[in-house]
Amino acid sequence: MFHVLSQCLSSPTATLSQARQAHALILKLNLFSDTHLTTTLLSLYANTHSLSTPQLSLTLSSHLPHPTLFSFSSLIQAFARSSHFPHVLTAFSHLAPRGLVSDAFLLPTTIKSCAILRALNQGQQVHAFALASGFVLDSIVASSLIQMYLKCDRIVDARKLFDRMPERDVVVWSAMIAGYSRLGLVDEARGLFGEMRSCGVEPNLVTWNGMLVGLGNNGLYDEAVGMFRVMLLEGFLPDGSTVSCVLPSVGCLEDVVMGSQVHGYGIKQGLLCDKFVVSAMLDMYGKCGCVKEMSRVFDEVEEVEIGSLNAFLTGLSRNGMVDSALEVFNRLKDQKMELNVVTWTSVIASCSQNGKDFEALELFRDMQAYGVEPNAVTIPSLIPACGNISALTHGKEIHCFSLRKGIFDDVYVGSALIDMYAKCGRIQLARRCFNNMLAPNLVSWNAVMSGYAMHGKAKETMEMFHMMQQSGQKPDSITFTCVLSACAQNGLTEEGWHYYNSMSKEHGIEPKMEHYACMVTLLSRVGKLEEAYSIIKEMPFEPDACVWGALLSSCRVHNNLSLGEIAAEKLFPLEPANPGNYVLLSNIYASKGLWDEENRIREMMKSKGLRKNPGYSWIEVGHKVHMLLAGDQSHPQMKDILEKLDKLNMEMKKSGYLPKTNFVLQDVEEQDKEQILCGHSEKLAVVLGLLNTSPGQPLQVIKNLRICDDCHAVIKAISRLEGREIYIRDTNRFHHMKDGVCSCGDFW
DNA sequence: TTAGGGTTAG
Numbered sequence: 001m002f003h004v005l006s007q008c009l010s011s012p013t014a015t016l017s018q019a020r021q022a023h024a025l026i027l028k029l030n031l032f033s034d035t036h037l038t039t040t041l042l043s044l045y046a047n048t049h050s051l052s053t054p055q056l057s058l059t060l061s062s063h064l065p066h067p068t069l070f071s072f073s074s075l076i077q078a079f080a081r082s083s084h085f086p087h088v089l090t091a092f093s094h095l096a097p098r099g100l101v102s103d104a105f106l107l108p109t110t111i112k113s114c115a116i117l118r119a120l121n122q123g124q125q126v127h128a129f130a131l132a133s134g135f136v137l138d139s140i141v142a143s144s145l146i147q148m149y150l151k152c153d154r155i156v157d158a159r160k161l162f163d164r165m166p167e168r169d170v171v172v173w174s175a176m177i178a179g180y181s182r183l184g185l186v187d188e189a190r191g192l193f194g195e196m197r198s199c200g201v202e203p204n205l206v207t208w209n210g211m212l213v214g215l216g217n218n219g220l221y222d223e224a225v226g227m228f229r230v231m232l233l234e235g236f237l238p239d240g241s242t243v244s245c246v247l248p249s250v251g252c253l254e255d256v257v258m259g260s261q262v263h264g265y266g267i268k269q270g271l272l273c274d275k276f277v278v279s280a281m282l283d284m285y286g287k288c289g290c291v292k293e294m295s296r297v298f299d300e301v302e303e304v305e306i307g308s309l310n311a312f313l314t315g316l317s318r319n320g321m322v323d324s325a326l327e328v329f330n331r332l333k334d335q336k337m338e339l340n341v342v343t344w345t346s347v348i349a350s351c352s353q354n355g356k357d358f359e360a361l362e363l364f365r366d367m368q369a370y371g372v373e374p375n376a377v378t379i380p381s382l383i384p385a386c387g388n389i390s391a392l393t394h395g396k397e398i399h400c401f402s403l404r405k406g407i408f409d410d411v412y413v414g415s416a417l418i419d420m421y422a423k424c425g426r427i428q429l430a431r432r433c434f435n436n437m438l439a440p441n442l443v444s445w446n447a448v449m450s451g452y453a454m455h456g457k458a459k460e461t462m463e464m465f466h467m468m469q470q471s472g473q474k475p476d477s478i479t480f481t482c483v484l485s486a487c488a489q490n491g492l493t494e495e496g497w498h499y500y501n502s503m504s505k506e507h508g509i510e511p512k513m514e515h516y517a518c519m520v521t522l523l524s525r526v527g528k529l530e531e532a533y534s535i536i537k538e539m540p541f542e543p544d545a546c547v548w549g550a551l552l553s554s555c556r557v558h559n560n561l562s563l564g565e566i567a568a569e570k571l572f573p574l575e576p577a578n579p580g581n582y583v584l585l586s587n588i589y590a591s592k593g594l595w596d597e598e599n600r601i602r603e604m605m606k607s608k609g610l611r612k613n614p615g616y617s618w619i620e621v622g623h624k625v626h627m628l629l630a631g632d633q634s635h636p637q638m639k640d641i642l643e644k645l646d647k648l649n650m651e652m653k654k655s656g657y658l659p660k661t662n663f664v665l666q667d668v669e670e671q672d673k674e675q676i677l678c679g680h681s682e683k684l685a686v687v688l689g690l691l692n693t694s695p696g697q698p699l700q701v702i703k704n705l706r707i708c709d710d711c712h713a714v715i716k717a718i719s720r721l722e723g724r725e726i727y728i729r730d731t732n733r734f735h736h737m738k739d740g741v742c743s744c745g746d747f748w
Numbered sequence: 749t750t751a752g753g754g755t756t757a758g
């Protein structure tokens with residue numbers, strides 16, 4: 001019976017139910033005193049993943065009265081093989097109380113379990129034992145300990161052990177190099193690599209791979225690819241690991257030639273059955289913009305693996321093919337493929353980055369319905385969607401969600417929240433998020449400054465700029481875009497020039513297109529149109545549409561025809577299909593009563609098949625975001641909206657409001673002009689908000705075009721008449737209206 | 749019978 005049981009339990013095909021039957025038999029026949037049999041039973045339980053750590057402890061103490069070191073060894077190896085690392089540690093901890101002393105062979109497996117579990121404390125205990133027993137002199141024990149310290153981010157402890165080793169083989173050198181690489185300490189890794197060779201130890205594939213990862217992960221793409229070439233020259237044959245280590249760098253350099261060579265090599269060596277190689281290849285082609293090659297790699301894969309799918313989806317959306325990405329995603333979801341958090345996050349990010357904000361919010365709900373837990377990457381990928389559509393309620397919910405999940409000191413989440421609150425009109429909340437951050441980075445500083453700039457708060461933007469420098473954070477070119485645009489919002493020419501001049505002089509940052517665009521806006525808005533034009537003429541590179549657009553738009557504000565025509569002449573070829581530019585020029589003609597010229601531009605638009613971009617606005621009421629189109633009658637509450645607007649108009653007229661009909665630049669009767677003004681989407685959205693929210697509640701509206709003068713005046717009046725704070729975000733900035741006054745001071 | 753390396757989401 002004993003023999004049969006033993007054989008049955010040792011069989012590699014033994015199942016859980018067989019283990020249970022054997023267990024029952026062992027109990028019945030009182031065979032628990034046999035160490036070998038009991039150990040085999042426990043190992044089988046371990047392999048079938050059906051024993052919890054407390055159960056194990058209990059079983060060990062009650063049923064293994066006289067175990068030997070051998071029974072523990074085989075048990076520990078079995079647990080490690082079946083990835084039951086906590087069991088390894090439990091079993092190891094049962095040695096000492098039984099008077100058993102571990103041998104050198106048992107230590108590496110135990111230490112590795114500590115490393116995998118990041119169990120530093122237990123690892124240190126094993127280290128103490130290794131020191132006391134002298135096993136630390138064993139090179140395999142020492143390299144396990146080094147690895148354990150590296151996994152626990154204790155590089156100094158690892159290095160101490162490394163330096164004390166009497167002899168160092170290629171394994172331990174490789175481990176140290178990879179450890180430094182992973183922590184971003186590339187100089188140290190490079191140093192060790194050289195030192196190793198001068199000590200006469202030749203690197204192997206693992207050593208090279210460790211270096212390649214370190215270089216690539218730290219942005220040293222050129223050096224990574226260079227090292228890869230050296231490696232080939234020295235006669236090393238890259239394996240799958242090497243290929244997936246170097247491909248990310250090839251992708252970041254967009255080096256298609258190298259990429260295709262590696263691809264060819266991979267095919268020849270049969271490496272494309274390796275999932276890491278496939279996803280790295282997809283990622284590389286995606287980054288290089290080679291959608292066709294990427295799709296071919298994906299199509300040729302026999303079985304779609306989750307990592308490759310994720311790389312493929314990201315590659316598609318990186319190349320603007322969001323719809324294709326969603327189609328592939330939906331198809332595989334319907335085929336019941338198991339999608340993970342990376343897949344969901346990837347499609348959420350591509351939606352929120354490509355104007356599919358509502359879809360992003362829906363995907364976030366779906367992923368949870370599918371039982372996939374959002375993580376610290378999902379949250380900052382989703383938050384921009386709320387900012388984009390000013391969905392404050394949704395944004396706050398996601399903020400709460402992240403707090404509930406314990407994700408609050410993440411710098412990406414923090415920065416995304418700052419941006420979201422600023423875009424939803426709540427600049428104070430944005431600032432509070434910034435103040436709560438433990439370690440704001442450049443992106444966080446830029447987010448809060450861009451928030452202030454967007455709200456026209458130049459003083460606060462400049463204050464933050466100085467605080468940032470005091471904190472030791474260096475500005476980048478985006479920081480200056482924020483500062484300059486804040487100056488432009490407020491017509492602060494002197495300050496604008498000061499910061500503009502300091503860019504290259506004090507910070508070594510050369511002005512880019514957007515900085516010129518800010519300066520042109522700043523100068524031209526305050527009426528210094530000629531000065532703005534001189535800046536354009538002195539630019540060291542060809543101005544783009546933003547620069548000319550800024551000039552044309554100010555020419556429209558100041559009705560400057562001659563410069564407006566110059567700007568338009570440059571702008572039209574750059575953006576032949578942008579109706580806004582034609583509208584600006586035709587409006588300048590209209591404002592001067594030059595109806596023939598105005599007509600000519602309208603005809604030009606018509607012949608190009610262009611129509612004026614329809615104006616629309618969004619407003620969030622409760623959980624629903626409503627979209628209103630200018631002049632659109634389809635909203636179910638439209639009758640009530642127009643009635644309310646009529647009433648408000650009457651009240652405004654009583655208090656002296658005159659419709660600013662010069663902003664209806666069409667050759668129509670005054671009465672009709674007034675009618676057209678009433679249909680502007682931002683007004684409709686504000687009134688919809690008034691009708692559906694309780695008195696005193698603030699309203700926020702976003703508009704896809706710039707707010708017109710009349711809407712600005714009317715909504716200011718509404719804020720006073722109705723006692724509401726109203727936030728309007730147009731393409732340019734925020735208008736915070738309260739008690740009949742706007743935060744922009746009527747300058748925009 | 750024990751030690752070292754890899755891809756994909758912000």
